[in-house]
Amino acid sequence: MQSGDDSLSEMTRHLIAVRDRRDRAAFCCLFDHFAPRLKAMLLRRGLRDGSAEDVVQDVMLTVWHKAAQFDPHRAEASGWIYAIARNRRIDLERRRPLSQPEELPEPETAEPDAAQILALQQEARHLAEALARLAPEQAEALRAAYFSDLPHRRIAEMSGLPLGTIKSRIRLGLERLRHELKNIAP
Amino acid sequence: MTEIRHHIPEDILDAYRAGSLSHAFAVVVAAHLSLCDRCRARHEAADMIGGALLDQAEAVPLATGARQRMMALLDGPPPRPPMRGTGMFPAPVMAELGGLPPRWKMLGGGIRQQILSADRDGSLRLLYIPGGKAVPEHGHRGLELTLVLQGSFHDSEGSFGRGDVEAAHDEIDHQPIADPGAPCICLAATDAPLRFHAMLPRLLQPLFRI
Numbered sequence: 001m002q003s004g005d006d007s008l009s010e011m012t013r014h015l016i017a018v019r020d021r022r023d024r025a026a027f028c029c030l031f032d033h034f035a036p037r038l039k040a041m042l043l044r045r046g047l048r049d050g051s052a053e054d055v056v057q058d059v060m061l062t063v064w065h066k067a068a069q070f071d072p073h074r075a076e077a078s079g080w081i082y083a084i085a086r087n088r089r090i091d092l093e094r095r096r097p098l099s100q101p102e103e104l105p106e107p108e109t110a111e112p113d114a115a116q117i118l119a120l121q122q123e124a125r126h127l128a129e130a131l132a133r134l135a136p137e138q139a140e141a142l143r144a145a146y147f148s149d150l151p152h153r154r155i156a157e158m159s160g161l162p163l164g165t166i167k168s169r170i171r172l173g174l175e176r177l178r179h180e181l182k183n184i185a186p
Numbered sequence: 187m188t189e190i191r192h193h194i195p196e197d198i199l200d201a202y203r204a205g206s207l208s209h210a211f212a213v214v215v216a217a218h219l220s221l222c223d224r225c226r227a228r229h230e231a232a233d234m235i236g237g238a239l240l241d242q243a244e245a246v247p248l249a250t251g252a253r254q255r256m257m258a259l260l261d262g263p264p265p266r267p268p269m270r271g272t273g274m275f276p277a278p279v280m281a282e283l284g285g286l287p288p289r290w291k292m293l294g295g296g297i298r299q300q301i302l303s304a305d306r307d308g309s310l311r312l313l314y315i316p317g318g319k320a321v322p323e324h325g326h327r328g329l330e331l332t333l334v335l336q337g338s339f340h341d342s343e344g345s346f347g348r349g350d351v352e353a354a355h356d357e358i359d360h361q362p363i364a365d366p367g368a369p370c371i372c373l374a375a376t377d378a379p380l381r382f383h384a385m386l387p388r389l390l391q392p393l394f395r396i
Binding site (some may be wrong): 011024027028031032034035036037038039040041043053056057060061062064065074075076077078079080081082083085086089090091093094095096098099100101102103123124127128131132142143146147 | 202203204205209212213215216217219220226229230233234235236237238239240241242243244245246247248249252253255256257259260262264265268270271276277278281282
């Protein structure tokens with residue numbers, strides 16, 4: 001795949017360069033963008049500064065080793081890296097590692113389906129735009145659900161809001177998201 | 187292959203994604219995600235929202251030298267490749283089997299099982315039911331998730347083939363019957379011991395741990 005393909009997000013292009021050419025400069029760019037954001041996500045989860053950085057390192061090392069699995073037909077760099085971080089964080093808190101689905105065959109890199117990749121990138125852009133338009137408290141409820149995965153009751157305790165409000169906020173946030181996506185889809 | 191019609195309920199997939207499912211249930215979900223494109227897509231789409239939020243998250247600077255330390259690690263040995271599926275058993279089930287074929291224990295009536303794990307959070311087992319045979323009628327305390335790996339069965343809730351999941355709550359009193367033909371092989375997880383109605387199986391329960 002041509003890394004100059006402008007239908008791809010910058011980070012997805014870097015990840016493809018790591019996958020296809022073990023490109024260290026591209027990996028540096030991924031690290032500079034994602035490592036500080038992953039750290040923010042882990043701190044939110046309640047990790048201490050030092051252990052958050054250890055986990056960030058683990059996650060980014062997995063990105064390097066598993067890059068062959070990255071398939072731009074199915075994912076954007078940010079979602080793919082988020083999934084690795086989610087699993088890593090979960091395993092830290094479980095007695096046994098979370099059972100993982102079978103890895104899909106490594107993607108066909110010689111003849112990618114440009115239309116499919118473009119459609120996915122567009123969807124990701126629409127999603128990001130829809131997120132940016134959420135009311136601050138809806139965005140905050142979504143971040144709480146996706147970064148902290150706190151049980152709803154704990155979220156309520158932390159924010160001092162009644163449980164029902166948080167639940168409906170998360171639902172509202174997601175409903176609004178779907179609605180937004182429906183409206184802006186071509 | 188026939189289409190998968192019975193999927194993982196939304197709340198159970200959410201709990202899997204949050205890492206809060208017991209090991210037994212998590213293996214059933216991971217095995218279903220290995221076979222079902224629809225649920226796999228739901229699962230990966232949710233990560234897209236997580237990714238978009240990550241992209242927009244406020245950056246917290248790392249300690250100085252973090253990138254250099256990172257780059258120095260890249261030449262280390264890669265991790266062991268994950269387990270692959272074999273035959274009817276997708277990778278998460280093969281991992282539970284330790285990469286070996288099942289070692290069945292006879293339960294009588296041609297029915298066999300292998301317990302894969304059992305602890306206070308629940309149990310996970312493989313069940314082998316010859317075509318046309320019934321699993322003794324049973325109710326549940328709690329939830330039972332059953333994933334078909336080979337053959338098919340039917341009960342009061344419908345018909346289930348390879349890849350289908352039945353989520354049975356305590357209120358369901360069902361009697362699964364394997365359809366004629368190849369033996370029906372299922373992966374079944376519970377969060378409580380099963381209750382059998384016939385006297386004999388009840389007595390055998392502690393013995394066979396079913």
